[in-house]
Amino acid sequence: MWWKNKRPFMVIIAAALLMQLIHFAAFTPGAYAGTPQKSTPLYCGPGCSHYDVVVIGSEIEGVELAKAAHDQGLSVLILDPRSKPGGELIQGQMLVLDEPHDKAKRSLVQGEIKHLYDGYKSGVIRRIKDFRQYYQRLIRGIPLKSGVAIDSIRTIPGGNEKSLEALSYRANDGSKYTVQAEYWVENTDYGALSSKLGEERIPGMESIYRGSKPDYMAATYMLNFNNVDWAHMHEAVLHAYPLSKVQKIFGQNTYVDRKFATGFSNQTYKFRPKDSQLLLRGINATNQKNGQVIVNSLLIFNVNPADPKSVQTAISKAREEAPRILKFLQQYVPGFENAELGEFPEYLYIRDFNRYETKYVLDYKDVKSNRMFWDNVTIGGYTIDLQATQVMPLGVSLGKPNRYGIPLRSFELKSYDNVLVAGKNVGASIKAYGSARIIPTTALAGQTIGIILGREWKNGHKMLDQLTQADFVRIHNYLAKDFNIVLNR
The missing domain is CATH 3.30.310 (TATA-Binding Protein)
Structure with a gap:
């Protein structure tokens, strides 16, 4: 029979079809609603690695997210475009730490970052070597590659939202790699990832004086x-x-x-x-x-x-x-x-650059009215401090709010179901950003989101944007009980 001689060919075709079906099942939006996929080379392909969470950049706020996710048992990778890790805190030596308070002058610093602030205020953590030790403790056990350059990204179209499937990058030795992840985190100070994903830029300092060109705090x-x-x-x-x-x-x-x-x-x-x-x-x-x-x-x-x-x-x-x-x-x-x-830092403290629309953009009214959200992941309270630009060399202060919440939605990129933003990439209008931008506020959000990824997405099989108000009642309860993080008042 003719087909007997074609049997090896048919086996190859069948295997190829099976691989395609596995790949499709793993990366269609519907697949996320089921059990999240574990790291496996089967559908990732030759020369590709797969993680639960890939963080782009090594700023402290996203590292807090990486550590929390890692502590919850997720596989995490940090890819840093900078030549050395640490960002503004370590390479930029931004060692003057601002602290948010409510109007009763109670500190709003919570979570893991509180260890840094307590050490800073007591004098135990003051010099760069102390900050480096704290930072190294956070990234212990998490693979981190510095000096990478993003070559290309691959997305999957969906209904109302897209998914980011894979990213190809070059290492500092010129070698090329591909990585896939269930969740991605923008954690650079210049939108290395999010700038490539097609979202609208949130207007910056130019909106304060109605300028026609993008402008940024110094x-x-x-x-x-x-x-x-x-x-x-x-x-x-x-x-x-x-x-x-x-x-x-x-x-x-x-x-x-x-x-x-x-x-x-x-x-x-x-x-x-x-x-x-x-x-x-x-x-x-x-x-x-x-x-x-x-x-x-x-x-x-x-x-x-x-x-x-x-x-x-x-x-x-x-x-x-x-x-x-x-x-x-x-x-x-x-x-x-x-x-x-004394010694010169190797890098700068970048206050402000392009930020892109998230599922909810925190507004000035939210901050001034002390609004709390059902999906709070952090609490802010710092003065609305808009630093100088060349057009506005004295900057502007818009007063001191009481405590207010920032929702999970302000850390979820608008058109994607699996891209998060960390630190100064928070979705906030420029006036709200003047308060929300400081380290303890967004670092707490990073830790909270990392915990939620482990307890809700990995264990509960729900994407973060599928979480409901009822889910967050439970989430806020265990955050308070197990982590001493209070976000609902």
């Missing part, structure tokens, strides 16, 4: 100083009291205690940088002990974090200006008379 280059006499700075301000006299001498919001210092804007705004891209604002400083101080003060306008040349140009200009700033502070700010420059 970046900062952190400055380290040695041999600062902190006690002298503290005493100089104390001796200037009452407060009206302090403000007259040193400027609005000048305050110094034994740990932290702000203000001195009457002095710093006298400084004239050589380059118009730079501005020295009032200092925001942390006493790192033994004469070491780190200052968040040198603003850099028009930095594009997606462009390595723009970043390196900004860093070069800041380093060139640093000796002039040192000389100026020695002359005008008490305690800096004998100061010296």
